[in-house]
Amino acid sequence: MANVLRNSAKFGFSGVLSQLSIHSRHGRECVSPCFSLQQRNNSTSPKIKVDLDSSTGVAVLRMQSPPVNSLSLDFLTEFCINLEKLEMDRSCRGLIITSTLSKVFSAGLDIMEMYGKSPERCGEFWKAVQEMWLKLYGSNMATIAAINGSSPAGGCLMSIGCDYRIMADNPRYSIGLNETQLGIVAPFWFKDTLVNTVGNRAAELSLELGLLYSAPDALKIGLVDQLVPEDQVLSTAQDTMSKWLAVPGQNTLSHWLYRVRTLSLSHTGCTGSEHSPSHWLYRVRTLSLTLAVPGQNTLSHTGCTRSEHSPSHWLYRVRTLSLTLAVPGQNTLSHTGCTGSEYSPSHWLYRVRILSLTLAVPGQNTLPHTGCTGSEHSLSHTGCTGSEHSLSHWLYRVRILSLTLAVPGQNTLPHTGCTGSEHSLSHTGCTGSEHTLPHTGCTGSEYSLSHWLYRVRTLSLTLAVPGQNTLSQYTL
Numbered sequence: 477m478a479n480v481l482r483n484s485a486k487f488g489f490s491g492v493l494s495q496l497s498i499h500s501r502h503g504r505e506c507v508s509p510c511f512s513l514q515q516r517n518n519s520t521s522p523k524i525k526v527d528l529d530s531s532t533g534v535a536v537l538r539m540q541s542p543p544v545n546s547l548s549l550d551f552l553t554e555f556c557i558n559l560e561k562l563e564m565d566r567s568c569r570g571l572i573i574t575s576t577l578s579k580v581f582s583a584g585l586d587i588m589e590m591y592g593k594s595p596e597r598c599g600e601f602w603k604a605v606q607e608m609w610l611k612l613y614g615s616n617m618a619t620i621a622a623i624n625g626s627s628p629a630g631g632c633l634m635s636i637g638c639d640y641r642i643m644a645d646n647p648r649y650s651i652g653l654n655e656t657q658l659g660i661v662a663p664f665w666f667k668d669t670l671v672n673t674v675g676n677r678a679a680e681l682s683l684e685l686g687l688l689y690s691a692p693d694a695l696k697i698g699l700v701d702q703l704v705p706e707d708q709v710l711s712t713a714q715d716t717m718s719k720w721l722a723v724p725g726q727n728t729l730s731h732w733l734y735r736v737r738t739l740s741l742s743h744t745g746c747t748g749s750e751h752s753p754s755h756w757l758y759r760v761r762t763l764s765l766t767l768a769v770p771g772q773n774t775l776s777h778t779g780c781t782r783s784e785h786s787p788s789h790w791l792y793r794v795r796t797l798s799l800t801l802a803v804p805g806q807n808t809l810s811h812t813g814c815t816g817s818e819y820s821p822s823h824w825l826y827r828v829r830i831l832s833l834t835l836a837v838p839g840q841n842t843l844p845h846t847g848c849t850g851s852e853h854s855l856s857h858t859g860c861t862g863s864e865h866s867l868s869h870w871l872y873r874v875r876i877l878s879l880t881l882a883v884p885g886q887n888t889l890p891h892t893g894c895t896g897s898e899h900s901l902s903h904t905g906c907t908g909s910e911h912t913l914p915h916t917g918c919t920g921s922e923y924s925l926s927h928w929l930y931r932v933r934t935l936s937l938t939l940a941v942p943g944q945n946t947l948s949q950y951t952l
């Protein structure tokens with residue numbers, strides 16, 4: 477198995493998968509190594525242990541699945557069940573996640589879950605991975621990762637899903653989203669979470685190169701928040717947690733308003749197990765727009781049922797406000813916190829969005845294009861053809877175009893509003909008939925995953941196609 481992991485870098489992950497699915501490393505039918513691993517995964521001993529201190533309201537969740545706390549379906553299921561229980565328990569306000577194993581926090585996704593499995597099983601597994609992230613990143617509890625060992629890939633995701641990270645100051649331990657080094661892809665929500673943690677540039681470098689950081693380097697880029705001697709990781713986490721819980725209104729304002737940006741989009745409206753990524757992420761986008769309608773932000777819109785979820789209510793309205801403020805000459809508060817019936821939500825909402833895009837064109841932000849008031853301003857004008865729409869026209873169309881292109885199997889020119897020969901490279905990177913998915917500018921062998929996936933932001937939208945986002949579709 478160790479060889480398998482090492483070889484994955486050499487052959488690329490898919491190569492490894494196909495090798496594994498048929499043969500062992502010696503070229504024979506894969507029987508014993510798989511079997512032994514299977515046995516390990518099927519172990520009935522609990523993979524998670526939770527201790528809730530009712531006097532402090534802090535739970536410590538210990539991962540105890542040897543040899544490396546890999547995130548198998550069983551592990552993830554148990555993890556999620558425990559998380560859900562704690563979430564429902566109002567006496568629990570803080571959660572610390574740590575490992576009972578020496579040297580390893582979590583090795584990330586269980587690689588053996590990702591080959592030779594039925595599509596149904598893959599779907600189930602992948603859904604569990606997402607659930608873990610959604611539940612953790614969207615938790616109402618303050619969360620701290622007490623990282624007392626290496627934490628690559630999915631282990632890193634779990635860590636950055638928490639509000640705060642304390643890592644053992646041990647030079648042998650590393651952390652990072654190293655998927656690229658394995659020839660696989662860190663999904664865009666891994667990326668988003670990383671970006672939200674370390675910022676754009678560090679995330680780009682990190683993902684493109686598949687970097688694993690030593691503890692001091694992780695601290696330097698902000699991937700972890702604090703290094704402490706190994707034997708103090710848990711106690712420091714407990715001390716730190718008490719500070720988090722001392723913040724007035726914790727689990728409401730500061731936790732929600734200042735942290736969960738990406739997730740807040742994705743979480744609204746979720747009610748259950750149907751959390752398929754595309755479905756939710758896509759709907760969330762739409763939903764969050766809807767939520768931004770002034771005067772209509774009621775809790776029930778967000779899918780939140782707890783009364784403390786008022787911050788999200790404000791969050792959305794604030795977002796609207798900032799969009800609206802981007803309209804030159806029209807920035808009056810009355811536009812945004814508006815209550816009058818003349819403010820029909822869709823009218824403002826859509827115009828504002830479009831407007832803010834248009835405004836992104838240097839030197840061409842004139843009101844006629846943007847703050848236009850005529851009835852012609854319906855959504856359909858985004859494919860506008862008038863010659864006055866020069867640069868802004870293109871920029872805008874390009875954005876639409878790139879969105880459209882992100883729809884697998886649906887990337888035809890008519891969708892983009894383009895009419896023909898003007899499809900030059902400058903628009904999208906596409907040059908013509910190669911308008912297929914790998915085509916968001918790619919023409920061939922340079923289509924290396926990390927290069928495209930992590931730099932071409934638009935491309936990540938590909939995954940947001942409703943009903944079409946199964947990882948297996950792309951990667952298996």
Ligand SMILES: CC/C=C\C/C=C\C/C=C\CC/C=C/CC(=O)SCCNC(=O)CCNC(=O)[C@H](O)C(C)(C)COP(=O)(O)OP(=O)(O)OC[C@H]1O[C@@H](n2cnc3c(N)ncnc32)[C@H](O)[C@@H]1OP(=O)(O)O
Nearest residue numbers: 477478546583584585586587598602626629630661947951
């Ligand atoms: C199915 C879903 C549908 C589609 C998905 C398809 C494709 C996927 C597409 C996208 C997914 C992208 C997301 C990926 C996120 C991930 O998390 S991928 C996992 C990446 N993980 C790693 O790279 C970690 C690799 N492991 C290590 O670096 C080291 O093991 C570690 C530093 C954690 C510990 O080192 P050490 O203490 O020296 O232990 P060993 O290396 O000797 O390992 C001990 C045994 O554990 C086995 N093992 C290690 N990692 C994993 C793992 N992730 N899954 C399963 N098993 C693992 C290792 O092989 C050893 O076993 P052995 O004793 O040889 O039997």
